Amino acid sequence: MILPIYLYGSQVLRTAAQDADLSDREGLRQFVADMIETMHHADGCGLAAPQVGVSRRILVVDGNDLSDRFPELKGFHREMINPRFTFESETTCSYEEGCLSIPNVDAEISRPEKIRVRYVNLDFEEVEESFEGFAARMIQHEMDHLDGVLFTDHASPIRRKMLTGKLMNISRGNVRTRYRVKTDKK
16 A cells, blocks of 8 residues: 655654564564555655654665665665664765655765664564665665654755745645655655
């Protein structure tokens, strides 16, 4: 089922998500499947549960559509339940980012180049895995959503100031997308 994506200005995007309850395995699997369908429908490469209005620590990423530019992403996809960083490198890299919850906005963002994450997979096994490059960036972007942080929070002060008008319009629902969206005001 395709879910509406909450837009900038929605309170759920600014709230730290709670751990997902692992006891409802079938419910979690269905919710993750809905998130993946929603992400693909919106042509996204990542989605976090708060972006679909659910304040739980769940994210999905899929780099396949980016593999022309980043060959290492061919076949890369993860579903992460209750993820936590166990390592973030001091070495950083910058890249232009965008977000389904902040359509038509991008900014250059600096993030750690390498990370390690402990999470529960869809087989309900605890996994600890290292990532680098664009895969690390995708995961960090989605994990920020789980902590109530948006990519624009990491932008330079001048870029944030330049985006003020666009962000206000998005928070009012004055934005065009090809996918279903929702705000606290709608």
